[in-house]
Amino acid sequence: MSLSPVEGVALAEIESGGPEVPERKDVVGRSPGRLAWIRLRRDRTAMVSGGMLLFFMLLALAAPLIEMLYGIGPKEQFQSLLDGFGMPLGYSGGVSGDHWFGLEPGLGRDIFIRLIYGLRTSLFIAFAAAVITATLGVVLGTLAGYLGGWLDAVINWITDLTLAMPFLVIALALTPTLVLRFYGEREAVSPAFGVAVLIGVFAIFGWTSTARLVRGQVIALREREFVEAARASGAGLGHMVFRQLLPNIWAPILVSFSLAVPQFITSEAALSFIGVGLSDETPSFGRMIYRSLDYLQTDPAYVFFPGITIFALVFAFNLFGDALRDALDPKSSR
């Protein structure tokens, strides 16, 4: 790879053997974070996938605005545009100037606006879960790694316990029980409750990998001499954690965050698909794909649109996460 600035300086110094201060015009240094940003800017994959993500996020954020411009809401039904069997009239699932992606068979809701709102649900759940798990993981990992001793043992034990729990079984068993605790047998479950339950389930199971990662990094850093220098000067826990340790591990944390989001997107879809969590009226990729399977032969366009969107979303997130890793840690294999 190219000559890093450090190597350049070191070589120059050995060659000249003279004064050690190299003449440079810029006095403000370029931080490691800035260098990573410059590398990211040069990476075409990162720019394309990042642009796609930005586009998806804008769509999700602007969903109410789009609804206004589009003139159709996610719950509106267009029974008049369905035939006697509940199938959309016209070609490819009823695609038309009014309904860009066609209509749902049966209920006759507009697929395009439901996709936009599904994107909103999906990204909200995924980001909320990723933020909670990252926070939990960083706090627990740092405590375990830095303080060590019995605290480390306890946190490790909880981590192992969590990893040993079968995610799907617990999610399947837990959610209906939870719903029953708050709602009666026949009561309609509010959409927000379903979302909260999903985020909760992800938070309980998702923090372990970040905690492990952070713990390992903190243990490696704890013995580094710059950390010892701070300790030798009398620094307290706060300075150690927030000034010395965390600034050096935010890069892997950010990478694991950006790779966790697409995981939660697919998990949300999978759980919704098997009927855990979200109620049917909440727009969601998983629910849409689940419903579309009944019409796979009669209306293939119905599965096409949510399928392709979730694929593009997850793919873009993963590409971007990998590019981010490369930019933040140029030494890692490429």
Next chain:
Amino acid sequence: MWGSLGEREERSAAEYRSRERRQAPMSEVSVAPSAAEPLLRVRGLAKHFPVRTGFRGQSLVRAVDGLDFDVRPGETLGLVGESGCGKTTTGRMLVRLLEPTAGTIEFEGRDITHAGRRQLRPLRQDLQIIFQDPYASLNPRHTVGRIIAMPLQVNGIEPPGGVKARVQELLEIVGLNPEHYNRYPHEFSGGQRQRIGIARALALRPKLIVADEPVSALDVSIQAQVVNLLRQLQRDLELAFVFIAHDLAVVRHFCQRVAVMYLGKIVEIGDRVDIYERPQHPYTRALLSAIPDVTKLGPGGRIRLTGDVPTPLDPPSGCRFRTRCWKAQEICATEEPALVSRGGGQAIACHFPESGPVAGESGGTAGVTVEEVSK
């Protein structure tokens, strides 16, 4: 440049006075009265690391096993020995990064061996450390300015002219461009980084600096520059140093006193002239003859030590050097030689100390372990 050195910040001055008053009765008990009170007084200092050996076995690495030495104010003590003999462990115990297993460390008459974090706070400012690895010793995410200001920040000290002015002053003292305080460590070379580490150690105006092989990781051409800087600082600021090195060459022009370590023990300690011109311990002689500069070598030849350093997990009985010593007798295996003073501040731990000039007559007795220089 360092005009204000005499006057420490008022805070510390007041603290010092009150501290001395408080501590006075204690020091009378623990320290024998002497004319020149040592700054640092180490007695029986030891560090044993418990390690796992094999399946469920536990044993002790005797990394440091009973050190006695003093450092007077403004004095430099060289701590020399092969890699793995416990120098770094000693240095870390002195600045209290490691908890000693046994022994006492007294600083200005106060026993600091087991002082808690609160009691250590004022002490941290008097005792600082410079690390061996200039790449690992600076936080890569901080600017040089933040790195050097860190000791001030964590101790809540606001220097008279402001933190930035103080940082720039420190950069100038260590020979770096004061304009570079906004740069990051990766933009500097090894020698420059080590200067940054020195500036950080100076930030609190310490009285004693432990320098753990500060130049071993540097290019040879830069080593001299950094050692010269340290010498100049030592003179200008009247700093005391514990200067750790793995050979006698680096220490030669820097230290007034030298302690030679072998497997966690001091085998010989003395003034510079004694160590370099009248070394009495066989190990000191071996180390000395390893210096590339052979002009001092007598006709006896260069001593080449054979065999490896034994493991501190299971050190040899009696004299620890006996497995590599060409003068070893039976008594060396059964009885451990004590560090005995031979007058003039020189002390040697050997049953059969050498006498006479360096590598003089020793050639004849050294047997196979001594090789001719011409060979």
